[in-house]
Structure formats: structure tokens, C-alpha cells
Amino acid sequence: MASRMYFIVTVTLTLLATIARAIDVNVTGEWRPERGWEVTCSWATLPNDTLQSVRLYNNGQQFMIYRPEKHGHGRTDVFHGADKVMTVNCTTSTYRGQEGRCVLLLEPYQPPAGNYNYTCEVSGERPMFRIGKKDYVIRALVPPSDAILISNKYEDSSPNRVMLNCSSTGLPAPNLLWTVGDDMVQADFSGRMWNPTSKLWNVWSYLSYTRNDDSKVLCSPEVTSNNEIIRGRPAEYNSANGLTGTAKVTALVLALSLLR
Ligand SMILES: *[C@@H]1O[C@H](CO)[C@@H](O)[C@H](O)[C@H]1NC(C)=O
Ligand SMILES: *[C@@H]1O[C@H](CO)[C@@H](O)[C@H](O)[C@H]1NC(C)=O
Ligand SMILES: *[C@@H]1O[C@H](CO)[C@@H](O)[C@H](O)[C@H]1NC(C)=O
Ligand SMILES: *[C@@H]1O[C@H](CO)[C@@H](O)[C@H](O)[C@H]1NC(C)=O
Ligand SMILES: *[C@@H]1O[C@H](CO)[C@@H](O)[C@H](O)[C@H]1NC(C)=O
Numbered sequence: 001m002a003s004r005m006y007f008i009v010t011v012t013l014t015l016l017a018t019i020a021r022a023i024d025v026n027v028t029g030e031w032r033p034e035r036g037w038e039v040t041c042s043w044a045t046l047p048n049d050t051l052q053s054v055r056l057y058n059n060g061q062q063f064m065i066y067r068p069e070k071h072g073h074g075r076t077d078v079f080h081g082a083d084k085v086m087t088v089n090c091t092t093s094t095y096r097g098q099e100g101r102c103v104l105l106l107e108p109y110q111p112p113a114g115n116y117n118y119t120c121e122v123s124g125e126r127p128m129f130r131i132g133k134k135d136y137v138i139r140a141l142v143p144p145s146d147a148i149l150i151s152n153k154y155e156d157s158s159p160n161r162v163m164l165n166c167s168s169t170g171l172p173a174p175n176l177l178w179t180v181g182d183d184m185v186q187a188d189f190s191g192r193m194w195n196p197t198s199k200l201w202n203v204w205s206y207l208s209y210t211r212n213d214d215s216k217v218l219c220s221p222e223v224t225s226n227n228e229i230i231r232g233r234p235a236e237y238n239s240a241n242g243l244t245g246t247a248k249v250t251a252l253v254l255a256l257s258l259l260r
Helices: 002-022 245-259
Strands: 023-032 036-045 051-058 061-066 074-080 084-092 099-108 116-124 131-138 148-153 161-170 175-180 183-185 189-195 200-210 216-225 228-231 235-238
Touching: 023 116, 023 131, 036 051, 036 116, 036 131, 051 084, 051 099, 061 074, 061 084, 099 116, 148 235, 161 175, 161 216, 161 235, 175 200, 200 216
Parallel strands: none
Antiparallel strands: 023 036, 036 099, 051 061, 051 116, 074 084, 084 099, 116 131, 148 161, 161 200, 175 183, 175 216, 189 200, 216 228, 216 235
16 A cells, blocks of 8 residues: 555656656846847757747747747747837757757837736647746836936025936836935926937936035935835935035136136
8 A cells, every 4th residue: 555655656756757857948037238138048858859849928929939840940030019129039059959049139119018928838849749838027127227416506596505416217217215314305306218228217306405404415216116116326415515526626617717
């Protein structure tokens, strides 16, 4: 009885191991600045199998099939959508396609509305038609860049009053949060623009600030994605030494011209 149980368990485990090992598929992805997402699907069949096809899906819809029988040892194709362009390069590194990979470059034309759900399905030849398949979520997230803060003095007004301009980039568009000391403050004006070259949002925010103590002024970029808050490095305006680099230079030039 016990040995029979052992037999069943062993057979089950062996079967599971065989299915799991049938075709090994891995998908990895990376954001390439100024290009887009590069997603690589690599596979390895059993040594005695032959590659029948590789199918690629975006959000459940097949957009590419690679069949060595029809396309030979590789296939490169470009797919234009309304909001993105996808370039795929599939290549095999062994004679019967037991090993190979498809590299996808996904370049958004427009700000992505959400994540992309990518699937890579690899099939072996008859009679077994073994299948290996992986889903991969291309997360539409590029963390906010470090905040950049520029200060400008107002002409003909209180010397303690400055206009602060804070900016950052990211995907989705980062929010820029202002704090003075321990208090959150509302921006006077903020704006954003999609940059088709970087494929990211440029965001900026103005705060008109009048110094009356040595409070630290911070501008912090952050985004919320999948209920997670992702922060970029904040920029600080220290009102105690409020002269910015450019303002110092201007003061120096002015002082020099008065000496002449
Ligand atoms: C998939 O990833 C595993 C773990 O990193 C590795 O052992 C395996 O060789 C990979 N297979 C392929 C086909 O890249
Ligand atoms: C290939 O190898 C597997 C595992 O080693 C074996 O089960 C199968 O019968 C072999 N032949 C074919 C045609 O897949
Ligand atoms: C991705 O798409 C596949 C096929 O449509 C589906 O089975 C899977 O649940 C989806 N995954 C996510 C995270 O949406
Ligand atoms: C496709 O990938 C192969 C192997 O990585 C490479 O040699 C080839 O140049 C690539 N083709 C294109 C059009 O990118
Ligand atoms: C504020 O910063 C943004 C982003 O760097 C820039 O486009 C804009 O011209 C700046 N505005 C001023 C008044 O400096």
C-alpha cells in the first residue's frame, strides 16, 4: 500500500517535472531611455524537439507569429499601432530552433494609458506539440527624475520674494509637492507636456515664496502606480542663502561694471 502510494506520487511528480521542463520560456524587460521598453523572450525546448512556432500577444491579441518552416532562422517585423510601434526580432541559435529569442522594442507614440500585458507562447513540433508560455506585464512606469529647482528674484519688489520653478520628468506624469518647513503648500501654477523624444512627461510647478524665516522649501516629485508611491529626489531651496548661482553671477557682473 505504502509502496503504491510512493509509486503514484513519484509518477505524478515526474509527470509534472516533464511538463514543466517541456519548453522553458523566460521573459525579461527593461526601459531603455529615449527608446522604449525592450522585452526579451528566450526559450529552450527539449534537445530532441523541433521549434514549430513562437506567437506573441499584446493584451491577449496575437500580433506576431514566427514559424521557422516559413520564415527560416529568423524574422524581423515592425507593427504600427495608433499609439505605439513595436519592432520584433526573433532568431534561433540552433539548427532546429531548440533555443532562440524574440526581442521586442515597444516605443509609445502617445502617453500609455496603462500597462501592457505581453505573452510569449512557444510550441514544439508534432507529434507532441509541447507548449511553453509566459505572461509578462510591461509596467508603464518610469520613476520620477530628481527635481530641479530654479529661483528668480522679482524685479522691483520685496527682496525677500522669489519665484521658484521646480521640474521633473517621468511616467506617469509626476506630481510636484511643495512644503515650507513642515507645511504642505499649494503651487501657484503647474503644467505638463508629453515629450515624444524621451517618451516621458515633463512637469513643472511655480511657487511664489516670500521668506520670513529660515524655513526649508522642498519640492518633491512623486507618482502613484499600482497603489504604490514612487518618489524622486526632492530639490531644496534654502532661503537663508537665497542667492542662486545665476543671481550671484549677475551681482558679481554688476559689481564689476560699477568698479570700471
Ligand atoms: C530561464 O531562467 C532560469 C533561471 O534564471 C535559467 O536557469 C534558464 O536557463 C532560463 N532559460 C532560458 C531558456 O533562458
Ligand atoms: C524526447 O525526450 C523526451 C524526454 O527525454 C521523451 O519523453 C520523448 O519521448 C522524446 N521524443 C520525442 C519525439 O519527443
Ligand atoms: C494577460 O493576458 C492573458 C491572456 O489574455 C491573461 O491570461 C492574463 O491573466 C493577463 N494578465 C494580466 C496581469 O492582466
Ligand atoms: C536580430 O537579432 C540578431 C541576433 O541577435 C542580429 O544579428 C540581427 O542583426 C538582428 N536584426 C535586426 C534587424 O535587428
Ligand atoms: C520652468 O522650468 C521649466 C522646465 O525646466 C521650463 O520649461 C520653464 O521655461 C521654466 N520657467 C521659467 C520662468 O524659468
